[in-house]
Amino acid sequence: MKRPVYPLLICYTIGLLFANRFPFSWISISATWILLSLSLLSTALLHFRKYRSVTGVLLIAFIALGISRYTLSQKLPARHLIHFIKDRQLVTLEGRLYQPREEFPDRDRLYLEVETLEEGTTRQVVEGRVRLTIHKVPTVHVIPDLQYGDKLRIRTRLYVPTNYQNPGAFDYKAYLAHQGIYLTGSLSHYSPYLLRQLETGGGFWLLRWTFRLRERMRTFLGPLWESPAETRALEENRLLSGKEAGEGIEKGVGEDDQDTSREEPAAQMDRSELNGEKGVLQAMVLGSKASLDLELQESFRLSGLYHLLVVSGGNIGILVGFLFMLLKFFRLLSRRMLVGVIALVFLYALLTGFEPPVVRASIMVTIFLLALLFDRDADPFYSLAASAMLILILDPLSLFEASFQLTMAATAAILYAYKFILKDLYETLKGQAEDPGFWVSFRKKAQMFFTGIVVMTALAMLGTTPLIIYYFNHVYPYGLLANIPALPLSALILSLGVLACGLNFLIPPLARTLLAIDLVLVKGFISLSTFTARLPYSELVLSTRFLVPLLFSYTLFFGILHGLKRPLSQRGSLAASAVVLVFLAYALVPRMRPPPLRVTFLDVGQGDSAVVEFPEGTTLLIDGGGTSYGNKFDAGRSLLASYLWHQGITKVDVMVISHPHAEHFQGFHSVVEKFKVGAVWSSPQESRNPAYWELLQKIARRKVPHFHVEEGHQQKFGNAEVQVLHPSPAYLVSGAQTSQHRENNNSLVLKLTYGKVCFLFPGDIEREAEQFLLQGGRLGPCAILKAPHHGSATSSSRDFLKVLRPEVAVISAGKDSRFGNPAPVVLDRYRAAGIKVYRTDEEGAVRIETDGLRYTIKTFKEAS
Amino acid sequence: MIFLFIYLIGLLFTWESGERIPTEDPAEAISTVPFLPENPIDLNTADLYDLQLLPFIGPGYAMRILEYREKRGGFKDIRELKSIKGINEYRFEKLKPYVTIP
Numbered sequence: 001m002k003r004p005v006y007p008l009l010i011c012y013t014i015g016l017l018f019a020n021r022f023p024f025s026w027i028s029i030s031a032t033w034i035l036l037s038l039s040l041l042s043t044a045l046l047h048f049r050k051y052r053s054v055t056g057v058l059l060i061a062f063i064a065l066g067i068s069r070y071t072l073s074q075k076l077p078a079r080h081l082i083h084f085i086k087d088r089q090l091v092t093l094e095g096r097l098y099q100p101r102e103e104f105p106d107r108d109r110l111y112l113e114v115e116t117l118e119e120g121t122t123r124q125v126v127e128g129r130v131r132l133t134i135h136k137v138p139t140v141h142v143i144p145d146l147q148y149g150d151k152l153r154i155r156t157r158l159y160v161p162t163n164y165q166n167p168g169a170f171d172y173k174a175y176l177a178h179q180g181i182y183l184t185g186s187l188s189h190y191s192p193y194l195l196r197q198l199e200t201g202g203g204f205w206l207l208r209w210t211f212r213l214r215e216r217m218r219t220f221l222g223p224l225w226e227s228p229a230e231t232r233a234l235e236e237n238r239l240l241s242g243k244e245a246g247e248g249i250e251k252g253v254g255e256d257d258q259d260t261s262r263e264e265p266a267a268q269m270d271r272s273e274l275n276g277e278k279g280v281l282q283a284m285v286l287g288s289k290a291s292l293d294l295e296l297q298e299s300f301r302l303s304g305l306y307h308l309l310v311v312s313g314g315n316i317g318i319l320v321g322f323l324f325m326l327l328k329f330f331r332l333l334s335r336r337m338l339v340g341v342i343a344l345v346f347l348y349a350l351l352t353g354f355e356p357p358v359v360r361a362s363i364m365v366t367i368f369l370l371a372l373l374f375d376r377d378a379d380p381f382y383s384l385a386a387s388a389m390l391i392l393i394l395d396p397l398s399l400f401e402a403s404f405q406l407t408m409a410a411t412a413a414i415l416y417a418y419k420f421i422l423k424d425l426y427e428t429l430k431g432q433a434e435d436p437g438f439w440v441s442f443r444k445k446a447q448m449f450f451t452g453i454v455v456m457t458a459l460a461m462l463g464t465t466p467l468i469i470y471y472f473n474h475v476y477p478y479g480l481l482a483n484i485p486a487l488p489l490s491a492l493i494l495s496l497g498v499l500a501c502g503l504n505f506l507i508p509p510l511a512r513t514l515l516a517i518d519l520v521l522v523k524g525f526i527s528l529s530t531f532t533a534r535l536p537y538s539e540l541v542l543s544t545r546f547l548v549p550l551l552f553s554y555t556l557f558f559g560i561l562h563g564l565k566r567p568l569s570q571r572g573s574l575a576a577s578a579v580v581l582v583f584l585a586y587a588l589v590p591r592m593r594p595p596p597l598r599v600t601f602l603d604v605g606q607g608d609s610a611v612v613e614f615p616e617g618t619t620l621l622i623d624g625g626g627t628s629y630g631n632k633f634d635a636g637r638s639l640l641a642s643y644l645w646h647q648g649i650t651k652v653d654v655m656v657i658s659h660p661h662a663e664h665f666q667g668f669h670s671v672v673e674k675f676k677v678g679a680v681w682s683s684p685q686e687s688r689n690p691a692y693w694e695l696l697q698k699i700a701r702r703k704v705p706h707f708h709v710e711e712g713h714q715q716k717f718g719n720a721e722v723q724v725l726h727p728s729p730a731y732l733v734s735g736a737q738t739s740q741h742r743e744n745n746n747s748l749v750l751k752l753t754y755g756k757v758c759f760l761f762p763g764d765i766e767r768e769a770e771q772f773l774l775q776g777g778r779l780g781p782c783a784i785l786k787a788p789h790h791g792s793a794t795s796s797s798r799d800f801l802k803v804l805r806p807e808v809a810v811i812s813a814g815k816d817s818r819f820g821n822p823a824p825v826v827l828d829r830y831r832a833a834g835i836k837v838y839r840t841d842e843e844g845a846v847r848i849e850t851d852g853l854r855y856t857i858k859t860f861k862e863a864s
Numbered sequence: 865m866i867f868l869f870i871y872l873i874g875l876l877f878t879w880e881s882g883e884r885i886p887t888e889d890p891a892e893a894i895s896t897v898p899f900l901p902e903n904p905i906d907l908n909t910a911d912l913y914d915l916q917l918l919p920f921i922g923p924g925y926a927m928r929i930l931e932y933r934e935k936r937g938g939f940k941d942i943r944e945l946k947s948i949k950g951i952n953e954y955r956f957e958k959l960k961p962y963v964t965i966p
Contacts, residue, residue: 092902140911155902189913193901 004058005385011059012392015066016399023074028067035064069396081114081128082182087160092118092153093130096202099353100148100211103288108134111181112152131176132156133186134195143190148211149203153196156185162815164639165603165844165860168473168544168646178356178397210350217351217501218286221515222278277522283309284490284522285497287352296526302539303532304479308490315352315494316345316361320369322495338373342366348498357403360391364411380415384408402471406464413463414456420561421455457483466550473645475540482532486525493521543648552583596849597720597754601786603840603860604639606814606821607663610761610786611643612752616718618653619644622750622761626666636670643845644675653678654715654722657695658763659747660687665695677704683727683748683763684708709748711778719852720754725778726762726769744789745769751782755852758782760804766794779803783855784848787811787830791822791839801833808857810846811839904964907939918962920955939965 022028039061076082085091095114102109110132117126132154146152161184163173176184187194201208276296282288292309300306308314323341327333342365349362364387371383388408391398398404426448461480469475500514532538559576598613604625612620625635644652652675657665660682671677672695680699687693699706711728714721726749747763760782765773766789773779785806788795790813809830813821822839830837838846843859850856901917907929915926928948933939942963946956 090900137913139913140909188916189911191911191914191917193903193905193910193914193917 005382005389007055007059008062009385009389009392011062012066012069012389013399015063015068016070016392016396017066018063019067019070020400023071028071032064032067032071035060035067039064066396069393073396076182077127079125079127080182081117081126081130081158082160084117084124084126085119085158085183088157089119090155090157092155094118094151094153094198095130096151097146097148098129098203100214101146105136107136110134110146110152112154115151128182129180130158131179131181131184133184134190135186135188137189139189139191141191144195144197146197147200147208149201149208150197151199151202153198154185154187155194156187158183158185163862164605165840165862166639166643167600167845167847167860168642169639170642171862174400178401207350210347214286214351214353217504218282218288220501220504220511221282221285221497222275276526277519280309280526281493281497281518281522284315284494285501287315287355287358296529299526299530299533301533302476303482303529304476305482305486305490305529305532308483308486314361314490316348316358316365318491318494319348319498320345320365321491335373338369342369356395356398356401357407360387360398360404360407363387363391363394364407381412381419384411384415402467405467409463409467410460413459416463417456417459421459422452425451453484453487457487462554466547466554469542469547469550470544473541473543473642473648475542476538477540478532478535478538482528486528489521489525489528493518493525496521541645541648541650544646545648548583548586552579555579594851596851597757599752599759599784599848599850600643601810601812601838601840601846601848602639602643603844604635604663604667604812604814605841606790607635607667608658608763608786608790608812609640609667610812611640611647612759613647613649614717614720618717619649619651620654620656620717620722620752621652621668621671622656623658623664623763624655624667624671626662626664626668634667634670636667637674640667641670641674644671649675651676651678653717655680656748656750657682658750658761659683659685659743660689660692661743661764662689662691664764665692668695669698672698672702672704677702680704680706681709681713681724681748682706683746684710684732685727685743685746687743720752723751723753725749725751726765726773728776731769731772741766741768741794744794747788749773754850757784757850757852757855759784759786759848760806761786762788762795764789764795767797767800770795770797770800774799774803781805783807785809785835787822787826787837789821791826792820793823793825796826796829798829801829801835806835808836808838808848810848811837811841813839813841815841901962904962907942907945907963907965908933919958920951921959925950941965 018031019028039057042057042060093112093114094116095112097110098113099111102111112130112132114126114128114130117124160182161173161176163169163171176182276293279292280296283292297306297309300309320341323344324333327337327341345362345365349358352358364384367387367390368380368383371386391404457480461483465475496514496518500511500518503514504511559579595615597615598611600611600613602609602611602625605627607625607627608623609625610622612622614620621640625639627633627635644650652671655668655671655677657668657680677699696706709724710732711724711726713724716722727746732746744764744766745768747765747769748761749763749765749769750761752759752761758781762770762785770788779800780803782804783806785804785808787809788800791811796809811822827837838857838859840846843861845860847858847860848855849858900919901914905914905918912923912926912930915921915929916923921929925948928950929945932944932948936944939945942960942965943956945951945959945963946953951959
C-alpha cells in the first residue's frame with residue numbers, strides 16, 4: 001500500500017464505533033476474537049501460500065484493535081472507588097490533587113486522585129478520580145493553599161453523575177467519564193472538619209514545576225476573583241434564612257476574616273479596571289476559563305469568535321507560527337531548531353493544563369513538523385490522518401467528542417482550500433510577477449495574504465458548520481466576517497501575551513509595557529466581538545433536520561467544482577445521480593404523510609415540562625421545570641432551550657405557567673430571554689414567591705402579552721384544540737387551605753384534543769380540585785394523562801382515574817428521593833386500573849406522537 | 865513552508881466542546897442532607913457553616929447557636945445547647961456525638 005494510514009484509520013474508527021455501539025456486550029467480544037483469528041489465519045495463508053497482499057490482514061486486525069482499544073478504555077480497574085460505594089454515600093477520602101485547583105467566583109473545584117477510602121470503621125486502598133466542588137463562603141477558617149500534588153483528607157458525599165435524558169441534551173456523564181471522573185462530591189465550605197491538608201509537595205516534579213510557573217504567569221497577567229466584596233455579594237444571594245443569615249455573617253465572620261480584608265482595597269481596584277480584558281487575556285494565554293466573564297463569553301459565542309477565546313489547539317498553531325516567523329527573520333531556521341520548537345510546544349501544552357484539545361494540537365503539529373523534517377513534499381492530508389490515528393490510539397474516546405471532530409473537519413477543510421483553490425491562485429499570481437518592484441510585490445503579497453485568510457476562513461466555516469448544527473443547533477452568520485480581522489488580531493494578542501510572560505522573568509519593566517499594549521489589543525478584540533454580537537440575526541437556530549440538505553448542497557457544490565476541472569467519469573456520474581436520488585427520497589418521503597402532533601414530556605428532574613408541537617408548526621409549552629433547591633443550575637437553558645433548539649424551534653406561541661411553584665416556572669426565565677414568546681397563560685392566582693415576581697416582570701418588560709385564563713377559555717391550534725378546565729372563579733374564592741395546597745389546587749388544568757386523541761395536563765392539582773372537577777362534570781374519558789402533582793399521594797384519586805379512564809399516564813418526577821415521588825400507593829392505583837405508566841425519572845423524556853386517530857410512544861432512556 | 869502556515873491556521877478552528885457545557889451542575893448544589901463530620905465540632909470555634917453540618921441544624925439554628933455563644937462568651941458545657949430554643953432532649957441526644965468543647 002502506498003498510503004496505508006487512510007484505510008487503517010478508517011478500519012480502526014469502524015472498530016471504535018462498533019464497540020461504542022455494543023459496549024461490553026458479547027457481540028463486541030466475539031467480534032474481536034473472530035476478527036483476530038481471521039487475521040491470524042490470513043497471516044498463516046500469507047506465509048504458506050504466498051498470498052498476495054498484506055492489506056486484508058491489516059485491515060481486519062485494525063478493526064479488532066479498534067474494538068479492543070475502546071473496550072479497554074471503558075473498563076475500570078477492580079480497585080476503582082466506584083465498586084465500593086453507593087450513590088450519595090458519606091465517606092472519608094484520602095488522596096492527592098492530580099490537577100491544580102480550578103477557581104470560579106463562587107466555588108473551587110478540586111481534582112482528587114483517591115488513594116484510600118474510609119467509611120465507618122473500614123479502610124480500603126482504592127483508586128479512581130473524584131471531582132470535588134467547594135463553595136466559597138466567608139469562613140473563620142484559614143483557606144489552605146492547595147496545590148497540585150498535595151495530599152488531602154476529605155469528608156464528603158459522593159454522587160454518581162447523571163444525565164437528563166432528553167433528545168438533544170448534553171451528555172454530561174460522558175463528558176466527565178472522558179476525564180476519568182465517575183464520581184463527584186461537594187463541600188459546603190472550606191472547613192477543617194471537611195478538608196485537611198496532610199502533605200504538600202507531592203506529585204510529579206515536572207508537573208509541579210510547570211503549575212508553579214503557570215501560577216506566576218497568572219498573577220502577572222492579572223488578578224482572579226479574590227475580592228471579598230464579590231464573595232460577600234454572592235453570600236447575600238444565597239438562599240439562607242433571609243436577613244438573619246446576613247447578620248450572622250457579619251457577626252460570626254466579619255472581624256475574623258482579617259486575611260482577606262487586608263487585601264480588599266487592592267482587589268477592588270482591580271475589579272474596577274480592565275477586569276474583563278485581563279480575564280480574556282488569561283483565558284487566551286493560559287486557558288483559565290474560570291476567569292471569564294459570562295456576558296463576555298456569550299458575546300464571543302454570538303460573534304462566532306469563541307474558538308479564539310479559549311485555549312485550544314489554535315494557540316499552539318499561533319505560537320508555532322510566531323516562532324517560525326522569528327526564526328525565519330533571524331535566519332535560524334534549521335532542522336535542529338524544529339526539534340526545539342516541538343519541545344516548546346509540549347512545554348506550553350503542559351502550562352495550559354494539558355487539556356485534550358491542546359494535547360491534540362501538539363500531536364498534530366509535531367507530526368506535521370516531523371513530516372516536514374524528513375520529507376519536504378509531505379502530503380498534509382496524510383499528516384492529518386496520521387495524527388488522527390495517533391490521537392485515537394492514545395485517547396480513543398476523543399472520537400466521540402465535538403472538539404476533536406471539529407478540529408479534524410476544520411483542518412481538513414483548510415488543507416482542501418489550499419490544495420484545490422489557493423494553490424492555483426497563488427501560482428497565477430506568482431507567475432505574473434516577472435520583475436516586481438517593491439510596491440508591486442508588496443501588493444501581491446498583501447493580496448495573497450488576504451485572499452488566503454478569506455478563503456481559508458470560509459472553508460473552515462463550511463467544514464465545521466454541519467457539526468456545529470449537529471452539536472449546538474446554532475449558526476453564527478457573522479463569524480466568517482468577524483474572523484477575518486480577529487484571526488490576526490488574536491494571533492498578535494496571544495504571541496505578545498506569551499512573550500510578555502516570558503520576559504517577565506528577565507526584564508520585568510519591558511514585560512509590563514508589553515502587557516499594557518496587549519491589554520489595549522484585547523480591548524479592541526472585545527469591542528469587535530461585542531459589536532458583532534449586537535448585530536441583528538447574529539444567531540440562527542437550525543434544527544438537525546437541516547443537516548441532510550446542507551450536506552447534499554456540499555456534495556453538489558464540490559461535485560460541480562471538481563466536475564468543472566475534470567469532467568466526470570462514467571462511475572463518477574453514476575455516483576452523483578445516486579446521491580441526488582437518495583436526497584430526493586429523503587426530502588419527499590416524509591412529506592407523503594402529514595406531520596403528527598407531538599407532545600414531549602421532558603425529563604427535568606423534579607418538575608414538569610411538556611412541549612406540544614402542533615402539525616402546522618406552532619408550539620405550546622406547558623410548564624418550564626426548574627429546581628426548587630436554590631442552586632444556580634439553569635433548567636431553562638440546559639433542558640428546555642436545548643430541546644427546543646434541537647427541534648429547530650425559536651418561537652413559543654403560548655407559554656403556560658400552571659401555578660407559581662419553582663419546579664414549574666423556573667426554567668421559563670431562560671425561555672423568555674432566548675425565545676420569541678407569543679403569549680403567556682397563567683392561572684389567576686397571586687403568589688408571594690420573589691422568583692415568580694421576577695419572571696412576571698421579565699415577561700412584562702419584553703412586552704409579552706400575559707393572560708390570566710380560567711375555566712372556559714379555549715383556543716384552536718390548527719385542527720387541535722386546547723381547553724382550560726380549571727380553575728373556575730367560584731373555586732378560586734372557595735379554596736381555604738394552607739398556601740402550598742391552595743396553590744397546587746389552583747393549578748391550570750388543560751385539555752388538548754386532536755381528532756380522537758385527548759391529553760390532559762392537570763398541573764399539580766390535589767384530591768380536592770379533582771373532586772371539584774368531577775362534581776362539575778367537566779371531565780370525560782381522556783387517553784393520555786399527565787399524572788397530577790408528579791405522582792404524589794395527594795393526587796390521582798381513584799374516582800378521578802375512574803372517570804378519566806386514561807390508557808397512558810406520564811409521571812414527571814425526579815430521582816431525588818427527598819420528595820418520594822411518585823408515591824408507591826399511586827403507582828399501585830395506576831397499575832390496578834390497568835393504566836400504562838411512563839416515568840421521566842426512569843425512562844427519560846417521553847414523546848407521544850399522534851395523527852388524531854392513533855398514537856405512538858417513544859422514550860429517550862439512554863443506555864447505561 | 866506555506867503548507868505549515870496553512871496547517872497552523874487550520875488549528876485555529878479547533879473548537880472547545882466546552883462551548884455548551886453547563887457551568888452549573890445540579891450535583892454541585894450545596895447538599896441539604898446532614899454531613900455528620902468525622903471529628904466532633906468544637907462549639908466555641910465553629911462557624912455558621914460548620915454548625916450546619918450537624919443533624920437538624922439549618923441556618924436558623926446555627927444562627928441561634930452563634931448568638932448564644934456571642935451573648936454568653938462561649939459554651940462551657942455542651943448541655944447548654946438544650947437551652948437554645950427548639951433543641952429538645954431528643955435532638956440533643958442526636959447531636960451529642962458530633963459536638964465537643966475542648
